[in-house]
Amino acid sequence: MPPRKDPDASMSVPCFYGAELRYLREAAGLTLEQLVEGSFRGLSFLSQIERGERAMPMDLAVHVDNVLGTNGFFERRCEDAQKARKGGHAEYFADVLEMEQRAETIEEWAPMLVPGLLQTPDYTRTVVRTGMPRASDEEVEKRVAARMSRAAVFEGENAPKFWAILDESLIRRRTLPNEQMAALLEHIAEVVETTHSILQILPESDGIHAFMTGELRVMDFVDAAPVVYAESLHTGQLIDYPPLVKQYRESYDLLRAAALPPATSLTLIKEAAEDYRNGKHRARLE
Template sequence: MPPRKDADPSASVPCFYGAEMRYLREQAGLTLEQLAEGSYRGIPLLSQIERGERSMPLDLAVHVDKILKTNGFFERRCEAAAMARRAGHAEYFADALEMEQRAEEIDDWAPMLVPGLLQTPAYTRAVVRAAHPREADEEVEEKVTARMSRAAIFKAETPPKFWAIMNESLIRRRALPDEQMAELLEHIAEVVRATHSIVQIVPEVDGLHPFMMGMTRIMTFPDAPPVAYTEGLHSGQVIDFPPLVKLYRESYDLLRAAALSPAASLSMIEAAAGDFRNGKQKARLE
């Protein structure tokens, strides 16, 4: 018999819930056959869910909550994912979105794209259209509206402390027409000043730095352990394994030290906005 494949709960959202279901099932002394009994789903699907290979459908989540007496735990997960889809967010972002609303501090590392909380509608629209060239206009606009709505957390009674580190290429690369690039950079500076957030720039002249990999976010909470969230092109994962979160935090702290100071970074952003607005950025690149 081949060895049992256990899901790594830190690997992705489906893996986390799959590992939790397996743990609770075994704690209850049930086999997969016994857990599947009375549902409309087969044992292979439950096995795939426990291995983190499939997401849990709502009807099965309700059944599992009833059998394992988990007080709606799995049903709430399905509802959160469905809500994220309806609101224009990717399903894999559902948990990170919910955590964003409760976070006490949010630390973003943005090597390729301006962080979502700092984007303008024009920039978001261009990013979404580039990633999903075949999507209907209304679907693109739904995603734009959803991303813009996230900035409402800055108006909360107790807004999170926001810290973003961005690669210099993000304020130099012409992702939009010059006027819209100027608006994006001016918006970033405005958000930083209005919310007392911090943005740092990692200069392009620096070769290697402590955080070479893709987009990463670390969130801390007043009543729960910190988590890390990483995202690729069509996937994302919440990481809550404490030793791994600690490593992400250490890398982020090293990156802070390698970046320009907040004051110098803000000056660079505002200068780049002026260059785009005055047509100097094009001449600089040429």
């Protein structure tokens, strides 16, 4: 058995709290299995937190504080981290945002909304305003700015390899005025081409497919196990249980096989953008 690799607490904030968690767990005479028992998280997830590879989510922090008797230490840390990271993002997205920064690959399925990394300010503004009709203009613009800032993930030497599958309805459904729809589709094509990403369109004519409901994202990492993020209205769930992650990946591969080829998909997006520019929007892509 290889020697255990202890986290260097000086490397980062997650490493510091991971080292502290391991110290307190071992001082209490508990194994990883014993500490995670009764929580909603997997053993591998807790192990990665101890190694400083992931931040601790609130539900696990509360559980750990209760089991170890640490008087809310980890819960308070999560509250501070959420305030620092939130900055215009939904609270349930905070951990995903952190993982996005160091993912090696990001694969998305978007049946209802254009992925955040491909959105324009006009599109984001419309989506946020529709979902939060009572929000102030300041809150809406804060969320728009936060979403636009995520595009910085494509900059630098370690940018993730991005693959997105979009439902055809996202291209043909007019969610914005013609000029803004054209700008959105042109922006999508530009991001895909400049970042050497891959994008596919799933035709509506295909009927039943592997993912009939819900948005999905699969993220791989150089130094950690892959995770799946499933999002629905007002909530999101991180899934790290290996057998379940494997099932999600297989379903995504089936979806990928059913979608149009990348070159064809990109051509369709550009043609749709031109149609919007010329006021010749078609109800269905051909």
